Amino acid sequence: MNLFVEILLFLVTLIYSYLEAFVKLFIPVKRKSVSGELVLITGAGHGIGRVTALEFAKRQSRLVLWDISKHNVEETATECKRLGATVQAFVVDCSKREEIYSAAEKVKQEIGDVSILVNNAGVITAADFLSTQDHQIERMFEVNILAHMWTTKAFLPTMMENNHGHIVTVASAAGHFAISYMVTYCSSKFAAVGFHKALTDELSTLGKDGIKTTCLCPVFVNTGFVKNPTARLGKILEIEEVVEVLMEGILTNKKMVFVPPHQSVALLIERLFPERALAFLKKLTNVKFDAVIGQRSTQ
Numbered sequence: 001m002n003l004f005v006e007i008l009l010f011l012v013t014l015i016y017s018y019l020e021a022f023v024k025l026f027i028p029v030k031r032k033s034v035s036g037e038l039v040l041i042t043g044a045g046h047g048i049g050r051v052t053a054l055e056f057a058k059r060q061s062r063l064v065l066w067d068i069s070k071h072n073v074e075e076t077a078t079e080c081k082r083l084g085a086t087v088q089a090f091v092v093d094c095s096k097r098e099e100i101y102s103a104a105e106k107v108k109q110e111i112g113d114v115s116i117l118v119n120n121a122g123v124i125t126a127a128d129f130l131s132t133q134d135h136q137i138e139r140m141f142e143v144n145i146l147a148h149m150w151t152t153k154a155f156l157p158t159m160m161e162n163n164h165g166h167i168v169t170v171a172s173a174a175g176h177f178a179i180s181y182m183v184t185y186c187s188s189k190f191a192a193v194g195f196h197k198a199l200t201d202e203l204s205t206l207g208k209d210g211i212k213t214t215c216l217c218p219v220f221v222n223t224g225f226v227k228n229p230t231a232r233l234g235k236i237l238e239i240e241e242v243v244e245v246l247m248e249g250i251l252t253n254k255k256m257v258f259v260p261p262h263q264s265v266a267l268l269i270e271r272l273f274p275e276r277a278l279a280f281l282k283k284l285t286n287v288k289f290d291a292v293i294g295q296r297s298t299q
């Protein structure tokens with residue numbers, strides 16, 4: 001096709017998309033049912049994973065819960081059962097590829113095909129880069145991004161066959177914004193956001209429009225994951241409010257879920273503002289948390 005015509009078509013598509021988004025503001029959004037879907041949640045023993053499991057249980061989903069902590073994952077399972085859900089809990093260390101693959105095989109053979117995968121398990125070591133030990137760097141990458149790849153490799157093939165499913169990536173605001181004393185964590189979360197975006201693109205290229213993806217990017221959440229976080233502008237989020245927005249995002253097939261939502265404006269500002277102004281803004285927000293600083297690690 002002639003380049004001029006293609007550019008014209010692009011402009012028409014752009015205007016149409018804006019108009020469509022504007023009209024949608026006034027139309028109630030349709031939420032899908034997750035009743036009967038087999039939902040697997042990693043890191044379901046505590047925090048965001050646990051509350052997300054409870055929300056799926058309330059909506060009559062069948063649940064498979066993974067966590068490294070036996071006591072915690074069983075406690076979540078008991079709470080979900082109290083809500084009437086069918087639940088199976090497994091102890092899985094998501095830092096280990098082979099453990100993920102063998103647990104996934106067990107799920108497929110004994111329970112069924114996972115149609116909603118929530119990659120939530122995460123770890124953090126807050127420290128300046130040179131104080132972060134090698135094994136801590138490796139673990140953050142193993143759990144925060146590689147595990148997402150192994151679980152997706154295990155469960156995506158059936159979703160592809162059925163052209164039905166949903167892959168949820170629990171990333172972080174740290175997957176979009178750089179934070180000192182979280183160099184490795186940020187790197188692993190930038191990777192998780194990249195994985196979500198590229199996978200979304202690939203599924204679209206392959207015509208698998210029945211497989212949806214959602215990426216959750218919250219700022220600090222009150223789970224104890226980061227120790228003593230404070231910020232001058234903005235508050236520390238409660239788990240329930242984050243999971244409420246996440247569930248809304250999943251049920252409406254939203255691709256990127258920022259909590260709070262104004263992070264998307266901050267992203268735009270980051271691209272537009274000069275460096276000095278950004279540095280000033282950073283000082284103004286005054287983000288703080290407990291971190292190991294100045295204890296150089298040789299390994």
Ligand SMILES: NC(=O)c1ccc[n+]([C@@H]2O[C@H](COP(=O)([O-])OP(=O)(O)OC[C@H]3O[C@@H](n4cnc5c(N)ncnc54)[C@H](O)[C@@H]3O)[C@@H](O)[C@H]2O)c1
Binds near residue numbers: 069222
């Ligand atoms: N809390 C925050 O401030 C915050 C902010 C943004 C994003 N997140 C992300 O949200 C996700 C959940 O964090 P949270 O705040 O609920 O933390 P949390 O510590 O309350 O829960 C994490 C769960 O993951 C489990 N887990 C850790 N390592 C594991 C492993 N190797 N295998 C299996 N399970 C493992 C833990 O046992 C725990 O139950 C993480 O991916 C985190 O990066 C958290």
